[in-house]
Amino acid sequence: MENILEVNNLTKHFSGFSLNKISFSLPKGYIMGFIGPNGAGKSTTLKLLLNLLKKDGGEIKIFGLDSVRDQLAIKNRIGFVFDESFYYENLSIDEIIRVISPHYQRWDAQAFKRWMKTFQIHTRQKINEMSKGMKLKLSLAIALSHHAELLIMDEPTAGLDPIVRRDLLDILTGLLQDENMGIFFSTHIVSDLEKIADYITLINQGNIIFSENKDQVLEEFKLVKGEKELLTSAVRAFFIGIRENHFGFEGLLRNPGLLPPELKEHILVERPTLEEIMLYTVKGEDHA
Amino acid sequence: MKIVISNSSSDPIYQQIFNQIQEAIFQGELKEGEALPSIRNLAKDLQISVITTKRAYDDLEHERYIETVPGKGSFIAVQNKELMREKHLRILEDQLTEGIHTAKLLRLNLDELQNMLTLLYEED
Numbered sequence: 092m093e094n095i096l097e098v099n100n101l102t103k104h105f106s107g108f109s110l111n112k113i114s115f116s117l118p119k120g121y122i123m124g125f126i127g128p129n130g131a132g133k134s135t136t137l138k139l140l141l142n143l144l145k146k147d148g149g150e151i152k153i154f155g156l157d158s159v160r161d162q163l164a165i166k167n168r169i170g171f172v173f174d175e176s177f178y179y180e181n182l183s184i185d186e187i188i189r190v191i192s193p194h195y196q197r198w199d200a201q202a203f204k205r206w207m208k209t210f211q212i213h214t215r216q217k218i219n220e221m222s223k224g225m226k227l228k229l230s231l232a233i234a235l236s237h238h239a240e241l242l243i244m245d246e247p248t249a250g251l252d253p254i255v256r257r258d259l260l261d262i263l264t265g266l267l268q269d270e271n272m273g274i275f276f277s278t279h280i281v282s283d284l285e286k287i288a289d290y291i292t293l294i295n296q297g298n299i300i301f302s303e304n305k306d307q308v309l310e311e312f313k314l315v316k317g318e319k320e321l322l323t324s325a326v327r328a329f330f331i332g333i334r335e336n337h338f339g340f341e342g343l344l345r346n347p348g349l350l351p352p353e354l355k356e357h358i359l360v361e362r363p364t365l366e367e368i369m370l371y372t373v374k375g376e377d378h379a
Numbered sequence: 380m381k382i383v384i385s386n387s388s389s390d391p392i393y394q395q396i397f398n399q400i401q402e403a404i405f406q407g408e409l410k411e412g413e414a415l416p417s418i419r420n421l422a423k424d425l426q427i428s429v430i431t432t433k434r435a436y437d438d439l440e441h442e443r444y445i446e447t448v449p450g451k452g453s454f455i456a457v458q459n460k461e462l463m464r465e466k467h468l469r470i471l472e473d474q475l476t477e478g479i480h481t482a483k484l485l486r487l488n489l490d491e492l493q494n495m496l497t498l499l500y501e502e503d
Contacts, residue, residue: 265423290430304430306430306434
């Protein structure tokens, strides 16, 4: 499978935080969720993808092109949607479009008009008069009106109501009818967007914990519950993260087949949600 | 064709799709040669990932329920009648075993169970 996005040993150092040789890749035609807690390195990674920050090492390939050397060619083919609107708040949509559209080689004014109609947004409206959901739709419309092949979204669902989130799901799954399209989004709250994700990359403290097929992740990780007496140090070693209370324990592990067989009669094994996987993985690292 | 995805089911989503398409073929709701929605289309309609639908279709193809023609899509395969009967029988055996299990829990003996079966069979 051809990768639309490929990150190899990407490194960036700040005082107090480092992105440590992270690697992951997204094949063409699929959608990847980039999840992790606040301060894990998601925004840094996204800025590096867009070449808004200078990397200290490693490489980023988008459409097989180098993110630094071929920056212009890449930017004409990607669309990005950020949490914060970075358009001048006092301008109307018409005015914004007049400013930004000449920068795109493949700007399609007709397509933009169609999206505005679909989203029921009037282009004479000023940015500061728009709701969060409308701003998101405007960013999406701009990204889609230059026929972006890769959509990069930073926290696209933050602060959106369930109705707009559902609209976003519809738009994204619609886009994925095209096998040449790729979507990469970051999020710190596990929301309904993960339902449609093909791949999940989990980042914590500047390290990639895993980057895999979502179904496989959800199948292999297990949430185990039982009495506290069962938690000998040998048993503890199997777990990625454990939470204890007065009545028992709950812990996350991968491949429960390795647990001692005599234990299995006394425990309850469940399928965790992505949120639980993230919680235990991140917590587990803290007290490891 | 109808497919209902349950979020509270213990079966993974690809398994739910597999089971429901298999069931529809058994019931004759999906007929030989009938076209299935494309993988991407089904993913969109069900609002699930493309990989999940792909897995379900791959499994269905592996079990020879469907055939995929590159560039054309997926179709219900010509079903081998013998094989189909064989599969049905296996499912029936499983269901009966489950019933026997419950009967034993209720301390029903074989005679009582057979009586119950006869009664139900004739009623149907």
